[in-house]
Amino acid sequence: MNGDESLGVLFEFEPVNEKETNLQVREFFDKDVQKLQDLANETLQGIIKSPSFDGIGSADHATNKSEEHYIRVVDAKNELEIIAKAINNCPALSKKILNLRFVQGLQQWQIKEQLSLSSNKQYQKYRRKAYCDFADQYSRYGRDLRIMND
Structure with missing residues (x-):
């Protein structure tokens, strides 16, 4: 047994x-993010340009509609x-593509x-990677948009 064989179990991940995943990410930005922006009366562009990401938490209960x-x-x-x-948190090129597409709306x-x-073809290759990079990063927050192969 060589050293690589023992790593198979530790680092075996389901392929994405x-x-x-690209379809899921695109639909997420087109539908869910738009609804979030409408509800928050805020845009991703405004959030990204703000000096900090210090949001305030929500309570577990509410006493009235307001x-x-x-x-x-x-x-x-x-x-x-x-x-x-x-x-x-995405790699530089993916971050740029995501910003241009979903933040600036190009x-x-x-x-x-x-x-x-x-x-x-070049653009599609980089876009696909950017969407998968976003799905990977977003999954770190417990929101998994990735679709795994069976």
Whole structure:
């Protein structure tokens, strides 16, 4: 037995289904993040540009509708801060792609131009990696968007 064989059990991870994970991440940003921004009356761009990510926690109970609404707003803002942290923890190129697409709202052709990419194939490769990088980072906060292969 060589040294590598003993590591198989310790470091055996389920492979991520890149295509399905990408669809999940895109849908998450298109639907869920938009709802969070609406509820918090805040944008990811505003959160990322703010000097700190110090959100205030929510209570476990609410005594009236006004408090319930406030707690939902605070929770939405806290979730946007977690999303911003996950984006900021991605590798540089992935972070840039995610920022250009979901924070600044640029279209594919604009992102390709910003990154000086000449082909759609190049862009798609980097975009897929960026979405998977985001899913990995976001999973560290207990929110797993990754789809694993069977």
